[in-house]
Amino acid sequence: MGVKLGILGLGTVGTGTVQLLQDLQGRHPLLQEVEICRIGVRSPNKSRPVNLPQEILSGDLSAIVNDPQIDIIVELMGGLEPARTLIMTAIENGKHVVTANKAVISRFGEEIFTAANASGVYVMFEAAVAGGIPVIKTLKQSLSVNKLHSIIGIVNGTTNYILTRMQTEGSELEEVLADAQRLGYAEADPTADIDGLDAGDKIAILASLGFGERINLQDVYCEGIRQITKTDIAYAGKLGFVIKLLAIAKNQTGDKSQLSVRVHPTLVSQTHPLASINGVYNAILVEGEPIGQVMFFGPGAGAGPTGSAVCSDILNLVATIKTNTAQANPLLSCRHKEYCHIAPISQLVTRFYARFLTKDHPGVIGKLGTCFGKYQVSLESVVQTGFQGEMAEIVVVTHDVKEGDFRQSLEEIHTMEAIDSIPSILRVL
Numbered sequence: 001m002g003v004k005l006g007i008l009g010l011g012t013v014g015t016g017t018v019q020l021l022q023d024l025q026g027r028h029p030l031l032q033e034v035e036i037c038r039i040g041v042r043s044p045n046k047s048r049p050v051n052l053p054q055e056i057l058s059g060d061l062s063a064i065v066n067d068p069q070i071d072i073i074v075e076l077m078g079g080l081e082p083a084r085t086l087i088m089t090a091i092e093n094g095k096h097v098v099t100a101n102k103a104v105i106s107r108f109g110e111e112i113f114t115a116a117n118a119s120g121v122y123v124m125f126e127a128a129v130a131g132g133i134p135v136i137k138t139l140k141q142s143l144s145v146n147k148l149h150s151i152i153g154i155v156n157g158t159t160n161y162i163l164t165r166m167q168t169e170g171s172e173l174e175e176v177l178a179d180a181q182r183l184g185y186a187e188a189d190p191t192a193d194i195d196g197l198d199a200g201d202k203i204a205i206l207a208s209l210g211f212g213e214r215i216n217l218q219d220v221y222c223e224g225i226r227q228i229t230k231t232d233i234a235y236a237g238k239l240g241f242v243i244k245l246l247a248i249a250k251n252q253t254g255d256k257s258q259l260s261v262r263v264h265p266t267l268v269s270q271t272h273p274l275a276s277i278n279g280v281y282n283a284i285l286v287e288g289e290p291i292g293q294v295m296f297f298g299p300g301a302g303a304g305p306t307g308s309a310v311c312s313d314i315l316n317l318v319a320t321i322k323t324n325t326a327q328a329n330p331l332l333s334c335r336h337k338e339y340c341h342i343a344p345i346s347q348l349v350t351r352f353y354a355r356f357l358t359k360d361h362p363g364v365i366g367k368l369g370t371c372f373g374k375y376q377v378s379l380e381s382v383v384q385t386g387f388q389g390e391m392a393e394i395v396v397v398t399h400d401v402k403e404g405d406f407r408q409s410l411e412e413i414h415t416m417e418a419i420d421s422i423p424s425i426l427r428v429l
């Protein structure tokens with residue numbers, strides 16, 4: 001007997017998944033067991049780039065998750081509702097679930113995995129983070145024998161594509177965003193990509209797998225790329241850096257009490273392995289003991305790569321169903337019980353880049369230095385290269401400093417007569 005799929009959503013990822021399942025030559029033979037029974041969409045009569053019998057498509061998604069014939073529900077519709085309710089209903093009906101929906105997993109993980117464990121089914125989500133890169137199973141299985149120190153990733157293809165093109169072409173953010181949407185990388189509402197929320201969902205998921213406990217999404221600090229300008233990209237370049245949107249989970253003390261989980265644009269040294277990850281590509285650098293450093297690289301979005309991740313989960317479930325064991329496989333189910341304590345961003349110790357527009361008065365750099373000194377901010381470099389109209393432009397890079405102290409020094413600097421504005425403040429890896 002074949003394994004019957006009900007797929008919810010036939011957009012970019014749904015199409016990539018169906019295309020892979022319709023072209024089985026040269027792939028794992030177990031995929032031949034898969035039968036696409038029903039597909040739920042918003043507009044069943046819309047023309048689609050895949051050939052399917054029309055009767056498979058339906059606008060009644062609730063009927064699919066309640067269909068007793070279906071073994072696996074593959075949720076590829078996105079958004080919070082009705083996706084969450086459909087996933088929960090599928091689990092209550094004893095169906096395994098595959099989803100690409102990081103927004104649902106990062107917000108409702110506790111509810112979903114508790115229900116899945118109680119129902120004896122698995123919820124798989126390889127496609128939810130870093131598209132085609134097999135990082136979820138790797139963290140859950142291969143790397144879980146390590147004690148992790150940090151996970152640092154470029155996990156949003158849309159913003160990496162935008163930053164790369166801004167850097168190489170000197171384009172504006174809006175011009176390249178339209179291309180990322182056309183290529184199917186961006187979320188239905190690209191705000192989630194641009195404002196760092198998509199990467200926030202993803203690092204919450206990676207951190208929970210890497211550090212063995214649940215993450216409360218509200219504790220994840222998220223800052224996107226809206227404020228990044230050509231000027232900062234150019235200054236970063238002159239100082240030997242590129243700007244990347246990094247998602248970071250780092251254990252500051254070794255005892256999990258100081259886990260820092262955050263997303264923000266970051267100056268990355270041009271010699272760092274993450275600096276050369278360009279376009280829609282993603283990469284995740286994991287450091288742990290005893291493995292040391294290991295980096296995963298690949299396409300983070302798009303139909304084919306994400307379809308590959310979805311089908312790898314389907315393959316695992318087909319193998320599980322065919323093995324027919326009543327025992328839960330602890331490497332596939334969720335083991336989390338508690339929530340991690342996440343340190344507030346004010347406690348972060350990092351280097352900073354800041355750009356100041358100042359009146360061209362003598363002694364401004366000295367006044368900046370004195371104020372920084374008062375708050376234990378020590379400077380690695382100070383550059384005054386240009387003018388923006390009447391204003392002198394000063395760029396500083398600090399040594400490691402506690403974020404709270406640095407912000408206090410900036411508050412005082414803001415009040416100085418010679419300071420016009422501080423157009424950008426970025427962290428440095």
Ligand SMILES: NC(=O)C1=CN([C@@H]2O[C@H](COP(=O)(O)OP(=O)(O)OC[C@H]3O[C@@H](n4cnc5c(N)ncnc54)[C@H](OP(=O)(O)O)[C@@H]3O)[C@@H](O)[C@H]2O)C=CC1
Pocket residue numbers: 008009010011012013014040041042043044046061076077078079081082100101102127128131184185186187188300301302303306
């Ligand atoms: N795009 C990418 O590269 C990646 C996406 N993801 C995730 O995969 C999921 C799907 O993304 P993507 O394929 O890009 O999304 P799309 O917007 O391209 O497709 C969404 C699909 O779901 C259907 N759908 C959406 N809402 C409803 C609803 N309320 N009722 C019925 N059908 C609905 C749509 O139907 P219709 O076609 O009729 O409009 C469409 O087929 C998301 O969770 C996303 O975050 C993960 C990794 C990469």
Ligand SMILES: N[C@@H](CC=O)C(=O)O
Pocket residue numbers: 128129130131155156157158159185186187193198300301302
């Ligand atoms: N919008 C996301 C798609 C994959 O998760 C991205 O750009 O990475």
Ligand code: NA
Pocket residue numbers: 126127128129130131132133134135136309
């Ligand atoms: Na993945």
